[in-house]
Structure formats: C-alpha cells, structure tokens
Amino acid sequence: MFRSIDSFEYRGKGSLKAWITRIAVNEALKHIKQNADFKIITDENDIPDIESEEEPDLDEISEQEIMEIIRTLPDGYRTVFNLFVFEEKSHKDIAEILGIAENSSASQFHRAKAMLARKIKEYKMSKTAQYEQ
Structure with missing residues (x-):
C-alpha cells in the first residue's frame, strides 16, 4: 500500500477504505494462487x-x-x-x-x-x- 500510495485517487468518503480493501483482496488471491497446499x-x-x-x-x-x-x-x-x-x-x-x-x-x-x-x-x-x- 505504501509503495502504491501515489496511485490512490480520493473519490469521496470511504474511497481509502475501498482502495485498501481491494489491495488486501488482490494480495490474498495472489497468495492463494501461489500456495501449493491450496x-x-x-x-x-x-x-x-x-x-x-x-x-x-x-x-x-x-x-x-x-x-x-x-x-x-x-x-x-x-x-x-x-x-x-x-x-x-x-x-x-x-x-x-x-x-x-x-x-x-x-x-x-x-x-x-x-x-x-x-x-x-x-x-x-x-x-x-x-x-x-
């Protein structure tokens, strides 16, 4: 998130939370795909x-x-x-x-x-x- 903060665009109340949630979900999906046990x-x-x-x-x-x-x-x-x-x-x-x-x-x-x-x-x-x- 810190590396990509410059790509964040404020779009009103809740936009930061939505942006952080999207990053977390994408990172979790990336981890799932890379995890051999999944x-x-x-x-x-x-x-x-x-x-x-x-x-x-x-x-x-x-x-x-x-x-x-x-x-x-x-x-x-x-x-x-x-x-x-x-x-x-x-x-x-x-x-x-x-x-x-x-x-x-x-x-x-x-x-x-x-x-x-x-x-x-x-x-x-x-x-x-x-x-x-």
Whole structure:
C-alpha cells in the first residue's frame, strides 16, 4: 500500500477504505494462487456429499461467531464463498480469478453454503448443550 500510495485517487468518503480493501483482496488471491497446499476441487467425485439444508437460523449468534465458522471452511469453499458473498463477484469472475470452470465455482459455493449451514447448526446445538449443563 505504501509503495502504491501515489496511485490512490480520493473519490469521496470511504474511497481509502475501498482502495485498501481491494489491495488486501488482490494480495490474498495472489497468495492463494501461489500456495501449493491450496486446492479447488474440480472433480465432482472428489466433493463430499453434503445434504442441502434450510437457511440456518442466525438468531443469537454474533457476526464474529459466524465469521469464525466461515474461517473453518476448507480453503476452496471459503475462497469461493468469500468472493461471491463479500466481494460480490459472479461465478464467471470467480472462475477467471481462480482458473476453474464456472460450474465448479457455483458447485463450490453451493457446497460451502450447505457446509456452513451445518456448522452453524452444530455450533448452536453445542451452545445450547453448554447452557443446559
């Protein structure tokens, strides 16, 4: 950021935050692409079967707790989920960024959502069990 500060152009309130966020996202994506351990599942047979669940009930669970649960998703799922939800990228854009097929991006997102719903449900059940003890 410091090396590129001269390229920053003020465009009103929030523009610095948006510029810094864009740099952080691009650097994170660059790291993901260079990390040999990172794996996007492209073969449908390699994807574990996760049942589709209803939208999880997010009552009594904080944003911070949800973000912690998102961090536990496998790298490929989490990356696609974050790009789609937080960066508002299309599956076509995600496919281009990660070098995967567009339908793989959609499939990864669907499975990430299902896994996230299951993890939130498990988290809430464990919290309820703690309170009952």
